[in-house]
Amino acid sequence: MSNESSVMSRQSSVRKNPPFLLKVKNLSVDFRSHGKSISAVESVNYDACAGETVAVVGESGSGKSVTALAIMGLIRKPGILRSGMVKFDGKDLLALSSRQRRKYMGRNLSMIFQEPATSLNPSFSIGQQITEVLKLHENLNHAQRHNRALDLINEVGISDPVKCLKLWPHQLSGGMNQRVMIAMAISCNPSLLIADEPTTALDVTVQAQILDLLRSLQQKNNMGMIFITHDLSVVSNIAHRVVVMYAGQVVENCPTTELFQQPQHPYTEALLKSLPTKNSYKNKRLYSIKGSPPKAGERLSGCRFYSRCNYAKNNCREESPKLINDLQSNYRAVRCFYPLTNATNHMLDLFDDSLA
Amino acid sequence: MTALLEVNNISKSYQVSSRLFGATTESILSDVSFELESGKILAVVGESGSGKSTLARQVVKLEQPDSGEMFLDGKPYVSIPDLHQRVRMIFQNPAASLNPRKRVYQLLEGPLKNYRNLSRSERDDLIFQSLEKVGLSNEQAQRYPHMLSGGQGQRIAMARAIISGPQVIVADEAVSALDVSVQAQILNLIMDLRDDMGMSWLFITHDISVVNVIADTVLVLYAGRMMEMGPVKQVLESPLHPYTRKLLQSVPGVDSPGNEVVAVDVKSASDDTLPEGPACAYLARCPLADKYCAECVPPMMNLDKHLVACLKAVKSP
Amino acid sequence: MSKADTSTEIYDLTPWQETWVKFRTNRIAALGLLVLLILIISAIFAPLLVTHDPHEQFTDILLAPPFWADGSQSGFFLGTDDLGRDMFSRLIYGARYSLFLGFAIVSLALFFGVAIGAIAGMKRGLLETVILRLMDIMLAIPAILLAIVIVALLGASLMNAAMAVSIVLLPHFVRITRAAVITEMNKDYVLSAKLDGSRGWKLLFQTLLPNISAPLIVQSTLSFSNAILDIAALGFLGLGAQPPTPEWGTLLSSSREFIEVAPWTVTLPGLAILITVLASNLLGDGLRDALDPRIDPL
Numbered sequence: 001m002s003n004e005s006s007v008m009s010r011q012s013s014v015r016k017n018p019p020f021l022l023k024v025k026n027l028s029v030d031f032r033s034h035g036k037s038i039s040a041v042e043s044v045n046y047d048a049c050a051g052e053t054v055a056v057v058g059e060s061g062s063g064k065s066v067t068a069l070a071i072m073g074l075i076r077k078p079g080i081l082r083s084g085m086v087k088f089d090g091k092d093l094l095a096l097s098s099r100q101r102r103k104y105m106g107r108n109l110s111m112i113f114q115e116p117a118t119s120l121n122p123s124f125s126i127g128q129q130i131t132e133v134l135k136l137h138e139n140l141n142h143a144q145r146h147n148r149a150l151d152l153i154n155e156v157g158i159s160d161p162v163k164c165l166k167l168w169p170h171q172l173s174g175g176m177n178q179r180v181m182i183a184m185a186i187s188c189n190p191s192l193l194i195a196d197e198p199t200t201a202l203d204v205t206v207q208a209q210i211l212d213l214l215r216s217l218q219q220k221n222n223m224g225m226i227f228i229t230h231d232l233s234v235v236s237n238i239a240h241r242v243v244v245m246y247a248g249q250v251v252e253n254c255p256t257t258e259l260f261q262q263p264q265h266p267y268t269e270a271l272l273k274s275l276p277t278k279n280s281y282k283n284k285r286l287y288s289i290k291g292s293p294p295k296a297g298e299r300l301s302g303c304r305f306y307s308r309c310n311y312a313k314n315n316c317r318e319e320s321p322k323l324i325n326d327l328q329s330n331y332r333a334v335r336c337f338y339p340l341t342n343a344t345n346h347m348l349d350l351f352d353d354s355l356a
Numbered sequence: 357m358t359a360l361l362e363v364n365n366i367s368k369s370y371q372v373s374s375r376l377f378g379a380t381t382e383s384i385l386s387d388v389s390f391e392l393e394s395g396k397i398l399a400v401v402g403e404s405g406s407g408k409s410t411l412a413r414q415v416v417k418l419e420q421p422d423s424g425e426m427f428l429d430g431k432p433y434v435s436i437p438d439l440h441q442r443v444r445m446i447f448q449n450p451a452a453s454l455n456p457r458k459r460v461y462q463l464l465e466g467p468l469k470n471y472r473n474l475s476r477s478e479r480d481d482l483i484f485q486s487l488e489k490v491g492l493s494n495e496q497a498q499r500y501p502h503m504l505s506g507g508q509g510q511r512i513a514m515a516r517a518i519i520s521g522p523q524v525i526v527a528d529e530a531v532s533a534l535d536v537s538v539q540a541q542i543l544n545l546i547m548d549l550r551d552d553m554g555m556s557w558l559f560i561t562h563d564i565s566v567v568n569v570i571a572d573t574v575l576v577l578y579a580g581r582m583m584e585m586g587p588v589k590q591v592l593e594s595p596l597h598p599y600t601r602k603l604l605q606s607v608p609g610v611d612s613p614g615n616e617v618v619a620v621d622v623k624s625a626s627d628d629t630l631p632e633g634p635a636c637a638y639l640a641r642c643p644l645a646d647k648y649c650a651e652c653v654p655p656m657m658n659l660d661k662h663l664v665a666c667l668k669a670v671k672s673p
Numbered sequence: 674m675s676k677a678d679t680s681t682e683i684y685d686l687t688p689w690q691e692t693w694v695k696f697r698t699n700r701i702a703a704l705g706l707l708v709l710l711i712l713i714i715s716a717i718f719a720p721l722l723v724t725h726d727p728h729e730q731f732t733d734i735l736l737a738p739p740f741w742a743d744g745s746q747s748g749f750f751l752g753t754d755d756l757g758r759d760m761f762s763r764l765i766y767g768a769r770y771s772l773f774l775g776f777a778i779v780s781l782a783l784f785f786g787v788a789i790g791a792i793a794g795m796k797r798g799l800l801e802t803v804i805l806r807l808m809d810i811m812l813a814i815p816a817i818l819l820a821i822v823i824v825a826l827l828g829a830s831l832m833n834a835a836m837a838v839s840i841v842l843l844p845h846f847v848r849i850t851r852a853a854v855i856t857e858m859n860k861d862y863v864l865s866a867k868l869d870g871s872r873g874w875k876l877l878f879q880t881l882l883p884n885i886s887a888p889l890i891v892q893s894t895l896s897f898s899n900a901i902l903d904i905a906a907l908g909f910l911g912l913g914a915q916p917p918t919p920e921w922g923t924l925l926s927s928s929r930e931f932i933e934v935a936p937w938t939v940t941l942p943g944l945a946i947l948i949t950v951l952a953s954n955l956l957g958d959g960l961r962d963a964l965d966p967r968i969d970p971l
Contacts, residue, residue: 059535060506174404203403203562208606230535233565237608274540276569285547286569288540292505418864440868453861457688457883470870500687516865 020087021224022071022192023047027084029066029075040066040079044250045323046243050191051222053215055239055256057229057271059293063248064228068194071226072111073101089191106137110185114197116177120169126153126180127165130187137188152183157213175206179213186217192224199234211238232275236260244268247294247304250323254332264332264339266309303336311338358430359391360556361415361443361524366424368410384410385421385580392524392573397550397557399571399588401564401603407580408560412528415558416445428523441471441520448529450509454501460487460512461497467520486515489552490545507538511545518549526558531566543570565607568592576600579637581653586662596664599638636666644668695963702959708952716768723762724748727919731757736935754924754938755931763919764945770920771901771949774835778900779893781839786846787889791877793847794854801851808844816841816899817906824912831920834913838903842896849892853885887964894957898950905946921946 029041041063048054058064066079073093075081086093088109093101113119121129130149134140140148146165153161156179169177178198185193195214199207215238218225227238235242235256242259244252244267252265263269273287291308302317303309309316316337323335369383385407392398402408413419415426417439426433433439447453454463464483468474474482484494490511501509510530517525527546531539547570550557559571567574568588575585576599584597595601636642636649645668654665686694696702715722725731725748737746737753739760745752751761793801811819823837857863858881866880901921907913908922916927921942928938 059537204564204606205403205602208608211608231608232536233608271536274537276540276543276565284569285544286540288544289537292507292538293535295505416868418868440870445865445868447861447865449861453865455862455866455880455884466866466869466871470875502688513865516869 019049020047021050021052021089022226023085023087024067024071025085025087027067027070027086028082029063029070030080030082032078032080037080039082040248041070042248043084044245044248046250046253048192048224048226048241050224051218052241053218053225053227053239054241054243055227055229055235056243056245057232057235058245059230061247061293061295062245064230064245065196067245068111068196068226068228072105072109072194073098106133107188108190109192109194110188110190111194111196112178112181112185112198114200116174116181116201117169119181120177122169124168125165126167126169126172130165130180130184133184133187148187149183152187153180155186155217156180156183157209173206174202175210178202178206178210182210182213182217186221186223189221190223192226193218194226194228196228197230198227200229200231207234214238232271244271249304249335250333251305251335252333253323254334258332262340264326264334264341265305265336266311266340267305269340270308270310311340313338360394360429361392361558362427362430363391363415364389364425364427366411366414366421366426368407368414368419368421383580385414388424388577388580388582390573390575390582390585392556392558394523394556395550395554396572397546397559397570399567399574400558400560400577401562401567401574402560402577403562403603405579406577408562408577409528410580411577412445412526412558412560415524416440416443416526418445438471441467442522443524443526444517444520444522446510446513446517446525446527446530449533450501450504450506450513451533453513454509456501458500459497460499460501460504463501463512464497464516464519467516471520482519483515486519489518489549490515505538506534507541510534510538510542514542514545514549518553518555521553522555524556524558526560528560529562530559532561532563539566546570564592564603576603581637582656582663582665583638584662584664584666586664590662596659596662596669597638597666598642598644598668602641638666692963696959699959699962702955702963705952705955705959708948709956712768712949712952713772715765716772719765719769723759723765724750725759725762727758727762727766728917729758731759733757736931736938738935739937739941742937751941752935752937754928755935760938760941763924764921764941767919767921767924767942767945768949770831770914770918771904771946774831774904775897775900775949775953778835778839778842778904779897781836782842782846782896783889783893786843787850787882789843790847790850791854791881794851794858795873795877804847805851808847811841811844817903820903820907821910821912824907829912829915831914831918834904834907838900838907841903842899845892845896846889849888850885853888854881857881857884887961890964891957891961894953894960898953898957901946901949901953 024044024046026043026045027041028039028043030037031040032038044063044067046054046056056064056067066075069075070081070084071086071093081094084094091104093105096104120126124132127146127149130152131145134145134148138145138148149165150161153164158164158176158179164172164176164180169180172180182198193214198214199210202210211234214225214227217223227235229235239256241253241255243250244259244265246267252259252263252268254264259268260272263272267289270287270289274289276286289308294304302319303312303321306312306316319337321335321337323333325331325333365387366385366389367383367387368385369381372380372382388407388411390398400408400411410419414421417433428436428439428442436442461483464486465479468479468482483497487494487496492508492511492515496504496508496512501512504512513530530546531542534542543566546557546559549555559567561567571588573586574588574591576583576591576597578599584591584595584600591600592604595604634653635651636645636654639645639649642649648667654667656663656665657669659669731749731753734746734749734753735757736755737749738744739752740750742752749759749761751759751764753759754763789804793804820834820837820841823840824833827833827836854877863876863880866876871880904913904920905922905925908920909926911926914920914923916923924942925939925946928935928942932939
């Protein structure tokens with residue numbers, strides 16, 4: 001796959017009245033502690049189409065992983081799913097019984113996690129673990145399972161599949177284990193893959209390989225992907241669409257190229273500006289967001305970004321902005337009373353230069 | 357002008373498994389040398405297993421290298437009694453490096469009590485001064501580490517490092533555990549402290565995109581060996597070593613969204629084994645390697661202050 | 674914004690306060706603590722609580738049943754034993770022996786266990802191996818048997834029995850301390866304390882001990898109940914407290930021949946032991962949960 005063609009394919013995937021594969025609506029998750037309820041995620045909305053990668057970006061505590069666990073039905077005590085709907089392929093996932101869900105999910109939806117070493121069972125070989133997944137969800141005999149496992153290992157780019165099946169997780173490097181996890185996740189040809197920080201624990205060179213792999217698998221199988229990460233540079237690399245979360249809320253939802261060219265939410269803008277990039281001029285101070293994100297449970301009235309926002313006005317403190325769809329500009333939404341335009345951006349640049 | 361910190365050919369190996377008969381040792385660092393000038397920031401870049409944390413431990417004298425020498429201000433390490441005050445360290449994760457059972461005040465007081473004979477009010481002054489320098493208020497002094505956010509915790513770690521007026525601070529992945537929005541604050545603070553107090557930094561990181569923001573010189577480590585070292589601009593803009601090029605290509609950039617990172621040499625992901633006997637450490641993954649690379653450890657070549665250990669360095673584009 | 678205030682307060686607690694908040698929510702452990710406190714208070718104020726001198730013999734009222742049975746005597750509401758001594762008074766005084774001995778034994782084992790374990794964990798090497806093998810040998814011998822051997826060597830008395838029991842408990846503390854010290858020694862905060870100039874005992878007491886106190890506290894409460902049981906067992910075998918000392922184990926053994934005619938003389942001391950042991954075990958379990966940082970209050 002050449003570099004150019006994949007850029008083309010990403011830019012051409014503009015949604016025109018899309019059939020949504022996954023639709024998350026008003027999803028709220030609370031955590032209970034000492035009789036108090038702490039909201040971790042508050043009415044999150046996003047969706048994904050087939051063949052589309054949606055990146056969910058946020059800092060620690062923004063609720064990005066909790067949302068994914070809720071989609072998978074993996075919220076456990078002390079977490080409580082307060083409200084919301086998850087429609088997948090027209091089916092309401094949250095309405096299924098846990099048994100039905102397990103059966104349905106295994107085939108259609110799968111998930112990979114940050115730490116491949118802890119997601120794999122250390123006391124079974126790679127081969128045993130992959131065939132176990134196949135046994136659960138596919139109707140194959142022993143030899144077919146083995147062949148399918150070989151195919152899968154081959155598909156995720158491991159050079160010696162026969163040897164790999166005989167190895168144990170501790171004998172493989174982090175990147176190789178993540179490849180195995182991906183092989184297991186795609187074993188039933190799921191139509192949606194949820195990847196929770198799949199490259200965070202890996203070295204950059206390995207990260208590049210894994211991103212490459214995920215991208216090519218996704219295009220080949222026309223799979224939808226929810227890619228959860230804290231790393232905006234990874235987002236620019238893999239996603240068609242970005243959902244930015246802050247303090248348990250979605251603050252911006254936008255196609256990737258537009259997000260990087262023209263962020264509308266002050267938080268998104270600040271995040272982008274504070275990234276050290278290849279072009280950062282040496283020894284120039286980085287742009288930084290003042291303060292730190294609110295801690296869990298520290299929920300304030302008004303806009304949650306109010307205290308750190310450079311553009312905040314009086315009403316931002318009292319009223320909570322809603323996530324508003326902007327239908328004109330290619331389906332993007334922002335949770336801000338005063339979404340940024342080119343003009344405001346320019347102003348800030350001038351201000352910045354005068355400081356330096 | 358002599359360098360402030362001079363590290364000459366240090367090597368370190370650890371005993372990995374002791375069986376009934378004999379033990380095997382694994383070389384973690386071999387022949388690492390560099391100089392750090394006063395008021396400069398040297399970035400050490402490497403992936404996991406590159407030996408960069410081991411290097412940090414040798415420089416702050418938590419461990420003794422197997423061979424090689426280190427000098428501070430021209431004096432060998434062994435002859436400096438107050439080395440721990442003059443070379444300080446900051447760890448990756450404040451949640452792990454700050455004793456959870458001590459208040460911030462007690463944490464900052466530690467080095468002062470142990471190393472210097474000061475009155476209580478002198479200690480107070482120093483503690484509040486260093487808190488101010490890292491941008492925290494005196495109120496934070498009575499708090500426990502778990503009450504602080506990640507950014508505040510790392511500021512406390514920095515306050516503890518600067519409190520003894522060090523000449524060198526070794527920062528081991530000091531911004532890696534932080535959220536992006538906080539990472540920028542801490543990087544700015546490092547540059548401010550360098551400018552205000554004139555100390556030098558050995559900034560150890562796996563993230564090459566941070567390097568060009570703060571460092572003057574960069575040293576690239578792979579499997580415990582030096583691959584390339586030179587001024588940041590030169591190394592990042594015209595890298596000579598294939599590994600450095602690979603590292604730079606692997607970083608997804610936001611500068612030009614839509615540009616996919618291409619994993620260049622996916623010859624086989626499992627090929628990251630080290631060669632037996634003397635050979636280039638990067639041999640197995642190197643796209644340029646030939647039979648000469650497998651015959652000796654490539655010597656360090658000096659091309660106009662830009663050091664590189666690669667036989668192919670000159671010929672490649 | 675009262676809502677925000679209440680939900681953030683957990684961040685403003687010191688580590689020990691946080692432990693207490695977590696402990697408080699565990700009802701059963703709190704009950705254990707309460708029972709232990711009642712026992713301790715009644716042991717301290719025994720002279721004020723008892724109705725009779727525990728050694729005074731009322732020869733006309735032998736083996737009087739407690740108040741709920743027929744033929745109970747007023748003034749002796751838990752009955753009397755075979756020599757006409759008031760059971761209630763003897764049990765209360767017995768609490769003094771059992772609890773005090775329990776504390777003394779555990780303190781002794783804790784002190785020496787931490788010292789030996791810390792040396793093993795911080796110095797490593799040959800010394801560690803020697804200490805560990807010695808502890809393994811001690812653990813390989815059944816506890817009560819080892820105690821009996823030690824008492825046999827030292828001679829039967831309450832003090833010697835206490836010494837024996839604390840020696841028996843020692844290896845647990847040594848092993849726990851050593852393991853905890855070794856794990857903590859590699860953590861960044863210990864490394865930075867070393868760089869800040871803390872070495873040796875200073876490092877142990879100021880940096881390590883507060884962070885390894887959790888397993889030690891839990892082990893202490895569990896050992897406390899073991900100590901009481903062992904002391905009672907030695908007393909029962911005639912190797913610990915000697916009659917007429919009203920120690921619970923001794924009470925049990927001296928009345929066991931009357932178990933058919935006067936079951937309360939055996940049941941009541943047994944019950945006292947049971948309650949104390951149960952209470953301290955519940956307390957220990959509760960503390961284990963409360964001190965465990967993995968069980969986050971949030």
